[in-house]
Each structure stands twice: as structure tokens, then as C-alpha cells.
Amino acid sequence: MAEWPGVQGILGHDEGNYLTVLFLAWAYILSARWAELLKSASDCKIKFTTENVASFMVPSHQYAAEIDLGYHAGKDEAGWWAVILSSGGCRHITADYNQKIYLSPWSVTISDTSRIGVMGDPSVAGIELPSSSTALAYLARFCSRHRLYGQCSAALAAVLYVPFLSGRLVSLPMPKQVQRSQSPAISAQPDKDIIGEHGRLLPYYMTLSSNVWGMRSLLFSTFFNADIECNLVSAWLNPAFAIIDPLLEANDLPMLAKVLANREPKFSSLWLGAIITDIAKITLRDIRTGLTALDLNAAAWTGTVQSFIALKPGLSDGITIRREDECRLLFITGCDGFIRVPIYPWKPFGATLLYDTEPQVRQHACCGCHCLEYHSWNWVLANGEELEDLGIDLTSDNENGLNTHVPERYPSAQHDLKLFSESLSEAATRGIFSWLRSTGYPANEKPIYQHSWIDIESSDDECVDDVESGTIEVTGSQEFIDEWLSKVD
Numbered sequence: 001m002a003e004w005p006g007v008q009g010i011l012g013h014d015e016g017n018y019l020t021v022l023f024l025a026w027a028y029i030l031s032a033r034w035a036e037l038l039k040s041a042s043d044c045k046i047k048f049t050t051e052n053v054a055s056f057m058v059p060s061h062q063y064a065a066e067i068d069l070g071y072h073a074g075k076d077e078a079g080w081w082a083v084i085l086s087s088g089g090c091r092h093i094t095a096d097y098n099q100k101i102y103l104s105p106w107s108v109t110i111s112d113t114s115r116i117g118v119m120g121d122p123s124v125a126g127i128e129l130p131s132s133s134t135a136l137a138y139l140a141r142f143c144s145r146h147r148l149y150g151q152c153s154a155a156l157a158a159v160l161y162v163p164f165l166s167g168r169l170v171s172l173p174m175p176k177q178v179q180r181s182q183s184p185a186i187s188a189q190p191d192k193d194i195i196g197e198h199g200r201l202l203p204y205y206m207t208l209s210s211n212v213w214g215m216r217s218l219l220f221s222t223f224f225n226a227d228i229e230c231n232l233v234s235a236w237l238n239p240a241f242a243i244i245d246p247l248l249e250a251n252d253l254p255m256l257a258k259v260l261a262n263r264e265p266k267f268s269s270l271w272l273g274a275i276i277t278d279i280a281k282i283t284l285r286d287i288r289t290g291l292t293a294l295d296l297n298a299a300a301w302t303g304t305v306q307s308f309i310a311l312k313p314g315l316s317d318g319i320t321i322r323r324e325d326e327c328r329l330l331f332i333t334g335c336d337g338f339i340r341v342p343i344y345p346w347k348p349f350g351a352t353l354l355y356d357t358e359p360q361v362r363q364h365a366c367c368g369c370h371c372l373e374y375h376s377w378n379w380v381l382a383n384g385e386e387l388e389d390l391g392i393d394l395t396s397d398n399e400n401g402l403n404t405h406v407p408e409r410y411p412s413a414q415h416d417l418k419l420f421s422e423s424l425s426e427a428a429t430r431g432i433f434s435w436l437r438s439t440g441y442p443a444n445e446k447p448i449y450q451h452s453w454i455d456i457e458s459s460d461d462e463c464v465d466d467v468e469s470g471t472i473e474v475t476g477s478q479e480f481i482d483e484w485l486s487k488v489d
Helices: 019-038 075-087 132-146 150-159 194-200 202-210 212-221 230-250 253-263 265-276 280-288 296-301 323-332 359-364 423-436 443-449 457-469 477-486
Strands: 044-048 065-067 093-097 100-102 116-118 320-322 351-353 377-380 386-389
Touching (some): 019 044, 019 132, 075 116, 132 194, 150 194, 212 280, 230 253, 230 280, 323 351
Parallel strands (some): 065 116
Antiparallel strands (some): 377 386
């Protein structure tokens, strides 16, 4: 996003482009907070060092861009901005554990050709690197002076994907500064202390961010619909990508962000962060090809439904049970072969005769109350004790919803052969039925297992044909069968 698209309904804010500056500031703040949280860990030594800071600095004429703080900053504050904008700053925060030096999961560095200078070329000699709370205050002051509202939150969302990147390079836009004629005292302020609120929630952001698979699952859940059965997945997803694919081809990232945000408002900032770090394209490609990602903890933390398996069950009529409820009971009761949650989120269609189900399913089919509910997260402390964390209250979707009163024009869908492809439905159907019927199909489900999407019978027929034609080596098998029969009464 070389050009910041602005924030709807907020005038006079977020002019220019400071994403890279704010990204580097947030990366330092999360790294500093990480180090502070590790201080209480046994045998872990934390170090904020300014040694060799000057060696990372370059002459002012070698900077790719230069930022004017816009206010008088003290030596430590100005020096801190100079350090993080020219080197990333995170490499100066380390944890020494088991004789190894570790950087934080949010540690970043800047390429030599992309370093940013601070106007006035402040000295970094003898400065003291700030704590996370002090750095947060520096960031709040900078954002207040430059009226940065949406960009600050977007940069934080982007930093949450640093562990996701696994060391890969990411290209961020060079700063485009807008000079302010107003004094800081009369600069317009947002309605609430957004940076202070982010600061309060930092530990939760860090927990979620460090769970890379969980972050991935949240993006995937945007496309999940609990009402869609496995054989209708193509009909559900193909029209969505008829809109999304042209946006990706045209690199229309602002419109892509709007489309995804309207689908799932609570994850709009996460999608914006994924777009900024170029993760969105890879993720959408994976969703388009039918790949899935499921993390029940991340779903519970965010009040999200990622799979039919987490929904409350219905009641059996005493004769049949819905296959989706059969799946839930198989998993919850821990039947043999069903201790792992199905990775396929789409529910199976139809119902199963109760006498064809496992005993545990028949026992609980009429209860209608067995379901997964999140209770808490337990931290195991160094002394062996456990700390129970019940999390934070989640606001409802309505409170986080977008303004639906403002009409939005979206691009027309492109009609091509992909729109009529059934490959996603085929993969989803085969996947969930392979899990549900891993121990075998009932006889009355022959139309299902003979269907071309599953068709397990063809491989069995081939084996029978091979035996009848004598093409399979059977030496020794007769002796085994005779021995087995001799033990049968």
C-alpha cells in the first residue's frame, strides 16, 4: 500500500504514509514486552543493550527517507527513533537461556538500502533503550502529532504476522510525510485512546501472534459458513473467488480489504495486516485450492466458529442421527480412531441409522447437550504451579460490525470455468467422509462410497479381480488362514 487509502468517516487523520515507521515501532514494543515478561523466568537473563548501536548507523545522506518527528524530543526518545528506523532496534533486546542467545519472535531488521533517518540526525551515543511502556508513550506522542489513527492499528496488525513470516523478507512502503502547520496542542484527536487500549491488550496480541497456525486459521475462518454442507462447498466458495480473483490480478488491495472486511468485520484488521505483509495472497491461494486450517483454541479466543465440530448438536429422533452430530459425538466421546479433530470444517450431509453407529453415539444421541465449550488457558509456571487465565470478554459481532448504511460498490464477478468447478466440494466430501467412515461404511451407504468423489469400492474390486486371475502372490497365506481357523470354536 504505497498510498494509504484513508479511513472512512475520519477526516483529517492518517494523511501521508507512515506504515513502515509505525511497523518498526510496534515490533520494538512487542519485543520489549516479550523481554519484560521473561524476566521472571528461571535461568533466563534479559538484556537491553546499546553496545555497538552506533555501528548500525549510517551517514544521513545514505538514508532512503527521512522523518521529522514534528516536536521537540529528548535525547533518549529521539535516539530511540533513530535506532529503530535505521536498524530495527529489536536486535538490541536479547534473552540468554541455556547458554544460547535468543531474539524475540517479533525481531526485525532493515536492509541497508531501506534505512530511514530522523531529521536533525540525533545522537545515539549513551542513550538508554526504553521499556515497552515508555516506547508506547513515544509512539502515542508521535501518532498524536501526526494524527495517525488507522495506520497505527494497521501497522500493529502487520507486526502480528512477523512470526508467520519465518524470517522471510517483506516489502513495506517508503514513508511519505505530510508536514503539519498546526501545533500539537490543537491537533485533532481520535475519540478514544486507541494506543493505550492496544497497550493494555498487548499480552493477548502476543499470545495470538505467537500461535502461527492459529493466525492462519482465523483468516481461513472468514470463508467458513456453518450452514454449508461438504457437497456444496464449491457453490459457496466459487462465487466469492469470482470477485476476489480479479482484485488479486489487478492488485487492487484497498478493495480487497473492503471485501474481506465486510465478510468478517472482526478480522478486518487481521486481513489488512496480512495484505500489508503480502501474506493475504498466499492464504487466499490456499483457500482457493481447498486447503484448510483449524485451531479450536484460536477460535475460542476470538469467539469464532471455524468448524461444524464446535457447534451444539441437535436431537436424534431415536431412529436416525444427523451425520454432523455423529461426527461430534465420535470426537467428544473419544471413540477409537476419532481422538483427533477432523481437519475438514464442512459438515457431512444426511443422517445415519442409529443401529449403524458406534455404541458411544447411540448412548448419547438423544442427549442434545454434548458440545465443546472453552473454559480457560492454563499457564504452567516454573515452580510447577498452574495459573488459570479465563481470557477477556468478547464483544458480539453486532458491536464490531461495519457501517452497513454506507453503500459500497464492488467489482462485477468474472464468469469463467472455475465458477462451475466441483473440485472443492469433491475434496471436502471425500475428506470428511474419510474421517467419519475410517472404520468402514454401513451397507446402506453404498451409494455414497460408490460415488465417484469417494469410490472406495473400485480399489477393492481390483484386488478381487487380481485374486481371481491369480496375479497376486498368495504363498503362505493358506497356512495362516488354516492356523486362524483352528483357533475358532
